[in-house]
Amino acid sequence: MIILKGIPASGGIATGPAYVFRHAELGIKRETISDPAAEISRLDSARDIARQQLQTLREKTELEASADEAAIFDAHAMFLDDPSLLELVADAVNNRKLNVEAAWSDGIENFAQQMEMMGDEYLSARAADIRDVGKRVIRILSGQGDTDLSELSAPSIILAQDLTPSDTARLDKNFVLGFATAEGGPTSHTAILAKALGLPAVVGCGPALLEICGGTEMLIHGGKGELIASPDEETKKRYVQLTGEASRMAELELKSAGDHAVTKDGRQVEIVANVGSPSDAVSALKFGAEGIGLLRTEFLYLERTTAPTEEEQLAAYKAVLDVMEKRPVVVRTLDVGGDKQLDYLDLGKEANPFLGWRAIRMCLDKPDFFKIQLRALLRASPGHDLRIMFPMIATLEEVRRSKALLAEARQEVIAAGFPVAENIQVGIMVEIPAAAQMADLFAKEVDFFSIGTNDLTQYTMAAERTSEKMAYLADPCHPAVVRQIKRVIEEGHKAGIWIGVCGEMAGDPEAAPILLGLGLDEFSMAAPSIPHLKAILREWSYANAKKLAEAVINLENGAAVREHVRNFRL
Amino acid sequence: MEKGKVKVVNEVGLHARPAALFVAKAASFKSDIRIHNATKDGKWVSAKSILGVLTLGVEKDHEIEITAEGADEAEAVKQIIALIENDFA
Numbered sequence: 001m002i003i004l005k006g007i008p009a010s011g012g013i014a015t016g017p018a019y020v021f022r023h024a025e026l027g028i029k030r031e032t033i034s035d036p037a038a039e040i041s042r043l044d045s046a047r048d049i050a051r052q053q054l055q056t057l058r059e060k061t062e063l064e065a066s067a068d069e070a071a072i073f074d075a076h077a078m079f080l081d082d083p084s085l086l087e088l089v090a091d092a093v094n095n096r097k098l099n100v101e102a103a104w105s106d107g108i109e110n111f112a113q114q115m116e117m118m119g120d121e122y123l124s125a126r127a128a129d130i131r132d133v134g135k136r137v138i139r140i141l142s143g144q145g146d147t148d149l150s151e152l153s154a155p156s157i158i159l160a161q162d163l164t165p166s167d168t169a170r171l172d173k174n175f176v177l178g179f180a181t182a183e184g185g186p187t188s189h190t191a192i193l194a195k196a197l198g199l200p201a202v203v204g205c206g207p208a209l210l211e212i213c214g215g216t217e218m219l220i221h222g223g224k225g226e227l228i229a230s231p232d233e234e235t236k237k238r239y240v241q242l243t244g245e246a247s248r249m250a251e252l253e254l255k256s257a258g259d260h261a262v263t264k265d266g267r268q269v270e271i272v273a274n275v276g277s278p279s280d281a282v283s284a285l286k287f288g289a290e291g292i293g294l295l296r297t298e299f300l301y302l303e304r305t306t307a308p309t310e311e312e313q314l315a316a317y318k319a320v321l322d323v324m325e326k327r328p329v330v331v332r333t334l335d336v337g338g339d340k341q342l343d344y345l346d347l348g349k350e351a352n353p354f355l356g357w358r359a360i361r362m363c364l365d366k367p368d369f370f371k372i373q374l375r376a377l378l379r380a381s382p383g384h385d386l387r388i389m390f391p392m393i394a395t396l397e398e399v400r401r402s403k404a405l406l407a408e409a410r411q412e413v414i415a416a417g418f419p420v421a422e423n424i425q426v427g428i429m430v431e432i433p434a435a436a437q438m439a440d441l442f443a444k445e446v447d448f449f450s451i452g453t454n455d456l457t458q459y460t461m462a463a464e465r466t467s468e469k470m471a472y473l474a475d476p477c478h479p480a481v482v483r484q485i486k487r488v489i490e491e492g493h494k495a496g497i498w499i500g501v502c503g504e505m506a507g508d509p510e511a512a513p514i515l516l517g518l519g520l521d522e523f524s525m526a527a528p529s530i531p532h533l534k535a536i537l538r539e540w541s542y543a544n545a546k547k548l549a550e551a552v553i554n555l556e557n558g559a560a561v562r563e564h565v566r567n568f569r570l
Numbered sequence: 571m572e573k574g575k576v577k578v579v580n581e582v583g584l585h586a587r588p589a590a591l592f593v594a595k596a597a598s599f600k601s602d603i604r605i606h607n608a609t610k611d612g613k614w615v616s617a618k619s620i621l622g623v624l625t626l627g628v629e630k631d632h633e634i635e636i637t638a639e640g641a642d643e644a645e646a647v648k649q650i651i652a653l654i655e656n657d658f659a
Contacts, residue, residue, distance in 0.1 A: 078593070084616050084621050115624060122586065123627070126624060
């Protein structure tokens with residue numbers, strides 16, 4: 001038994017035989033040639049084939065993964081036809097009478113190495129892309145076809161040095177149980193692909209990974225970042241049990257995901273999804289989402305050089321609303337600050353961006369910029385249940401100013417001759433303790449509260465939520481946080497408004513029963529968590545959950561709260 | 571031959587999407603267009619080559635020089651500089 005530790009890249013457990021993927025060694029001969037024109041014409045035909053392959057890969061990837069992933073192949077196509085590269089190759093062939101395979105791979109290496117030497121993460125990644133294109137052409141020239149993972153014919157765990165988009169694009173996803181790579185980090189291509197496919201992946205396992213022979217029995221635990229080769233009987237039994245139970249349960253839960261979450265004594269709560277892009281909305285429905293509790297709009301603003309226009313935003317919001325039809329869709333207005341740089345907006349660099357000029361604070365200082373988003377939302381509203389939510393609200397003045405801008409935007413849209421839905425609910429994120437404390441007053445201003453438990457915990461415990469060292473301060477089950485949630489729900493209900501939670505806590509199987517007992521109306525979470533959470537809530541009665549909530553509020557810390565939930569006898 | 575000089579104000583310099591937009595703009599002209607990073611005082615490359623442009627390592631606040639030679643040289647330099655000055659809008 002060999003145990004390898006790597007970086008957890010995508011959760012899940014799987015067992016199966018190893019399939020070791022090695023890039024074919026492309027031996028490149030160096031020869032002196034006599035007919036340069038014939039060499040160049042061989043290269044041109046190879047590039048024609050490569051261009052077609054890239055086009056096919058692009059279309060397939062766009063269909064199966066995302067437009068962003070697919071765009072990688074656009075960059076590959078640009079490299080393939082780059083005039084500087086072709087000039088370098090033509091010079092070697094025409095003047096030095098070098099065969100085209102050698103000339104091409106020299107040219108590719110020339111640019112790849114220049115980029116690597118610039119010490120820039122972005123350019124190093126492009127160096128890998130350039131070599132990927134280079135090998136594609138060499139394979140075609142040498143008649144080796146396109147090496148890929150398509151020869152995979154039985155369900156396996158893929159082991160590789162690293163995987164590129166070209167490697168995985170033609171992969172038959174039915175035959176993959178998981179991924180492990182010797183190199184790569186948590187944001188490598190392998191990690192992103194595995195998450196999108198819902199498969200376990202461990203990356204950065206080190207060179208020992210590639211000493212494992214194909215066919216070796218493997219266990220992979222994505223969440224722990226652990227990989228076991230040739231496991232002993234006892235370990236195997238443990239894993240088989242884990243995977244068997246997990247997949248049986250998941251299957252059952254998915255079957256009933258479309259049904260409502262109703263407790264044993266008949267209380268129904270709303271289960272909705274957190275969504276970061278229009279394509280997420282489609283998969284949210286498959287997992288049984290009854291609406292969207294949080295549409296993050298940052299995807300519209302990031303990684304571009306100019307601000308998104310009203311028309312662009314309108315199209316994106318329409319896309320999500322059309323998918324959700326009449327279901328509720330809560331859209332959070334832009335939430336960026338000094339931790340994310342936008343080329344077209346000078347957000348400045350701050351020592352503590354989470355305590356800085358961000359989200360509604362920034363938007364209220366740039367009313368013309370903010371109203372573009374508000375107008376696009378209003379124009380998207382007719383025929384749908386659109387709800388607008390303002391993030392990072394600390395004071396009543398901020399809510400009132402946001403509502404005033406929304407009213408202005410509505411006037412502008414109507415004046416321009418566009419229809420707007422009559423009833424658009426307006427709410428706030430409750431994520432700053434000041435808002436939680438003043439919930440009674442805020443409740444008079446809005447139609448709903450959505451508690452952002454990740455930030456509420458971070459601001460309550462004064463501990464950055466991304467810090468590994470302070471993980472013990474990041475538990476939303478800490479009574480200091482739970483008591484605030486209790487207060488927010490009580491005050492909200494007194495004023496007759498509904499309350500949701502859109503942080504990790506809502507999808508946390510140990511925390512959700514507490515929220516149920518506190519009277520929460522709406523649980524919003526990552527879509528894949530929905531089937532399991534619905535199943536858990538159906539096992540509880542509202543009466544029991546209330547007892548649970550009353551008890552945990554008086555415990556000392558988050559760990560004690562969680563233990564109490566686990567030991568609570570239903 | 572037409573010449574021009576401009577400071578790159580874009581946050582990511584000539585990387586990623588801005589680099590692709592720059593090369594696409596240059597490729598739309600008939601003239602031979604070359605670019606060099608004056609701040610680093612490095613080599614000259616073809617402005618129509620994405621690989622060449624990326625290897626210049628142009629970052630925010632770097633100055634670049636452009637030369638164009640051909641039928642549409644004046645228009646080429648004018649439009650490329652405008653693209654950079656307008657932050658690729």
